[in-house]
Amino acid sequence: MLSFSMSDNKQHSLSAKPVAFRGGGFSPKSYRWVGFLVFATLIGIAEWGTRSGWISALTLPKPTDVLLTFKELYQSGLLFKHLAPSLTRLVVGSCMGISLGISVGVLIGLFSYIRSGFVPVVAALFPIPKIALLPLFVIWFGIDEGSKYALIAFGTFTPTVVATYGAVDNVERSLIRMGQSFGLSWFSIVRKIVIPGAMPGILSGLRISLAIAIILLVAAEMLGAEYGIGAYILEAGSLYDLERLFAGVVILSLLGVIISALIGAIERRVLNWRS
């Protein structure tokens, strides 16, 4: 016993070193302040560059000038004159596209014939650059609001359909079997099991659809729009008025951030059952 513990001790003194740590990593977290810092740094560099002259005024406008333009836009009341029609187009168009998209997506997820018929159609429609169809929509729905709603609706429709039927496909079949085994009606199974189960997928599809809606907003305002953020940007662009162009772009970016935050809030509310 004695010799045993002695040799034990000896071994200890010979080669005692801590086991090297090799775990950890691969679990990125998001710190909000880092994002702000990056934005501030980029804008700071642009401001410094344009002031000291190594970025020419034709390459990039001074951030402070953009801010001034924005202030003017706000004070003259033009901001809301541009924002109101744009937001209306965005809301009306995307509501049409998304509600239709979710309905068709759920039907594709439920019925064999609709699936067989619609999946190829959606696959054919998805890659079409919707902007290219604007002239067609102008003929079909008129140069007024109709063509703008149609363009945004069409653009949000296809990604919503694809996200929705994927989400319905991913609803656990065992839950549906459970519903059947308890004698739930078909309608109850769809309403209480399929739709809530597909909700996470549908909401993450909405993020993409709404980003596409903002992109198409600018395209929709290329033809026959006097007011609107898109019209404002396009006008500034054709005049090479970079300050106004950037002011418009900043508005669109902010819109994107706000929509993303809104969906985040909806997700936290509706999907609070997930950990």
Add this chain to the structure above:
Amino acid sequence: MDIKLESIHHAYHQVEVIRNLSLHIPHGQIVCIVGPSGCGKSTLLRFIGGLEKPTSGEILQFGEPPPGCLNPLTYIFQDFALLPWRTVYDNISLVLEDHPLSDADAHHIIIDTLQRTKLLEFADALPRQLSGGMKQRVAIARALAVKPAIMLMDEPLSALDSQTRELLMDDLVDLWTRQPFTAVYVTHNLAEAVRLGHTIVVLSRRPGEVLQQIHIDKPLNERQFGDAELEQHQQQLWQLMRDEARAADAELLHE
């Protein structure tokens, strides 16, 4: 209400799964079905509950379900099948919502079943907050809420650890002793079979046929963990099944 299975045959894509199987499920008893993997025991359970149809043969119901029964053939699943977005209370409410019950009656049933399964204090919890054992208790409560004539239990304890399994077996024995129910209990665990089964049906490997039926007369509430008599039954069952299980195991490798 009794159930009789008469000469059931079943094949999936020309692979014969069940061959000439006849079985009687008597009222007020628990029938355990054991057998090697792939012998079609879960398929058999889906036939009994009408979730799937056999290629040939008949499943007959004798007598009417008792009055007040909302869903005569009710399953308890291995994976619990709880809706993760509904609380414990609402998960039970789900299976009552399609029946013409007043809100007060439904509430009464839910509270009663939660009490019987000792879950009342968890009524507002979401499934993700519960342990596996608790989830299966909720599934049992949900099954009791529809006052089934026959419970169809598909490996209900197989997803749980062995300690939780013991606790839940005691709970099931308690429930049965207080109010005997009819059940078909599919499992691959022989210890569960001898603890809970009045009749144990041993199936052969694929294609599944009845190898033997064993009756255990000892009352459920007198069967204890490590009981010598049960141990003997379990030994006997394992003798019966060993070769079948080995052959079934090897079969999968050939495919």
